[in-house]
Amino acid sequence: MKQGSLDITALLLAYAQADPPEDVRAVMRLSLLDWAACGIAGHREGAFRPWADALTGQGPATRFDRAGAMVAEAALVNGTLSHALDYDDTHFAHIGHPSVAAVPAALAIAEATGASLAHMIDAALVGAEASIAVGLWLGRDHYEIGFHQTATAGAFGATVAASRLLALSDDQSAHALGLCSTMASGLKSQFGTMGKPLNAGLAARTGVEAALWAQAGMTSAADGLAEPLGFGATHHGAGADVPFAWRMGAVSHKFHACCHGLHAALEAVRDVELRAATAVVVHTHPRWMSVCNQMSPFTGLGAKFSYRHVLAMAAHDQDTGNIAAFSDDCAADPALVAWRDRVLVSADDSLTEMQARVVVDGVVHAHDLDAPLPLDMRQARIAAKARALVGARADEIAQAIADDDLTRFAQLLTS
């Protein structure tokens, strides 16, 4: 651990108090709409219903499946359901999904405390920023060895979001972060199972509980992240220096219903006629080879982690932005299965994780997800995506956000 890493707790306390710039807040409002649409669709999809039905606690919070829910369980259920389709936002600085941990924690505490939607958005935003900062502080070894940053870094972000809405003192917030240090968990080995969305829900709940329990007088390690036996040292953290900065302006929203590692390649060939191509070579960052390069997926879920299959879908005019397209039937479609053998995937460490280069019969098509999307274009694409996911309700949710109406926003989540 480098010496600078000792400041991570102070950095998180700074986020908890910070006043977000309006341009970043505008992106967070879009993330909130995107999050709500993903969660409603995630609940409607149905796989998590028997599990959610078993969580019966009563309280002031709203879940995607019902109102009147217990605060901690609401964070758990909403975090899980909003990540169920793996269609929520992603930040590539640390590779994590910031909203699915920070937003459910902020929403549950906001409902419990009667906060405004605007305050809830600011809390979710500083929580998301905190999770990115922790992710950067932990570094890539943490992710490579097998920890799921969405869950681990996400729990700290959720803690910051909840601590802000509870107006905890710095001392209480430090205890909350210490409690989070001994509660945060989540492994990448869950990818491809229901455990992956659950990881997000657990992170959201950990944030809610750590903050509420610190408020109730629970004490913990004074510097739970950076101390010698703390979260960083035990969880393969690098302890990198992380400056205070606003990073959520650069968050990525998904416009394809599959692993984010596939998106640059899909965007690269967006206007390319692929069907008749005979040799397609995808060049991508080496990191993605172990994440989303399933050679021969045989389920819809597997297809979401396969360059070869999503390009076969694109070649056959299947809408990779449509969740329903990723079915088991699609994965088994003989035409697609045959076509995907035209695709070769190659690691290229001269590319960033946000870039892809797709060579179609010798012609190069490249895309960089880091190329900034102007706010109005981002807004239009998210609105279209939300409508595709939840229909006209998308516009009602956008209106509730514009109206700063937390009650209405929460009502619109139950489907």
Added chain:
Amino acid sequence: MKQGSLDITALLLAYAQADPPEDVRAVMRLSLLDWAACGIAGHREGAFRPWADALTGQGPATRFDRAGAMVAEAALVNGTLSHALDYDDTHFAHIGHPSVAAVPAALAIAEATGASLAHMIDAALVGAEASIAVGLWLGRDHYEIGFHQTATAGAFGATVAASRLLALSDDQSAHALGLCSTMASGLKSQFGTMGKPLNAGLAARTGVEAALWAQAGMTSAADGLAEPLGFGATHHGAGADVPFAWRMGAVSHKFHACCHGLHAALEAVRDVELRAATAVVVHTHPRWMSVCNQMSPFTGLGAKFSYRHVLAMAAHDQDTGNIAAFSDDCAADPALVAWRDRVLVSADDSLTEMQARVVVDGVVHAHDLDAPLPLDMRQARIAAKARALVGARADEIAQAIADDDLTRFAQLLTS
């Protein structure tokens, strides 16, 4: 990870189904009485009350602070309160407190399912055995780097206990263990704070939730412990070969209200007149030097982790078996503070972790906690300890256990 480690999940499934030998079951019955007395006293002590009061879920389970509680919260609260005084049982094979994770999980599920007390005891026992097995499988690096085996290995034990009472299939149990792999957490850096008892409660809750959620259809990594990105690989696990064996017969019960690492030294000088001694040298296993060798504690809690202070207490006829003796006043007592400078603590790797050698003015006194305590003597000392903790209720609890009366047992926990 060694190849043999791939069998850890199969080993845990074997524990879930196993029929315990009667002599080990007899020790578990004593552990149950010891656990109940520690929990009642832990609740009465009061530090965790505001926290427990904030957990308001309703359900069929009993907590030390009330009946009619939510199952998962009961496991959380009871695990925490029963470890609050750090006076519960310890197993030195892996250095963990097996009962505070396995018993609360088994109790909560037993109340929810209407199981008998005898079935609850067997479930807690196989859960405790499973936690020891996981602790041995993870090995010492896991502990040394900073993970709290009571919490991490304990969560797997709690999962096995809960899975047995829910009569999960092997497939469901494997999913429960996979979910536990992505939920289990707990750091040693919490030692000396309320986070340490909380770790035990979290382990108990994780077991309950992992089993209930697997029953509700939640899926997870197929071999969450041993797979390449699984719990062992990510948490500094050695992946040792662990044979099936019954190890709870060798569990240690505490008869001094302080860290177990201090007990061999206290037993060694049990009949020695210390007050007038001028030079006391404690030889202990090197492991304990970072655990319970606080040189100058200034709180009652700190005193529980200090060779120098507990020997000063013994020298001044203060009962180290009495929880109330470990007060802040005691830690600050000028006579004891002055006396403890006569004590030198020295690491000696020729000793086991269970042994101590105390040299008092040149005379050697040694003790080995591994020397087996006959069952009747163990029973008598636990009964006496339980009476000291909770008075006559201790005998009522012992009777409820003898009567196989779960309802009565649970009623006696609320104080």
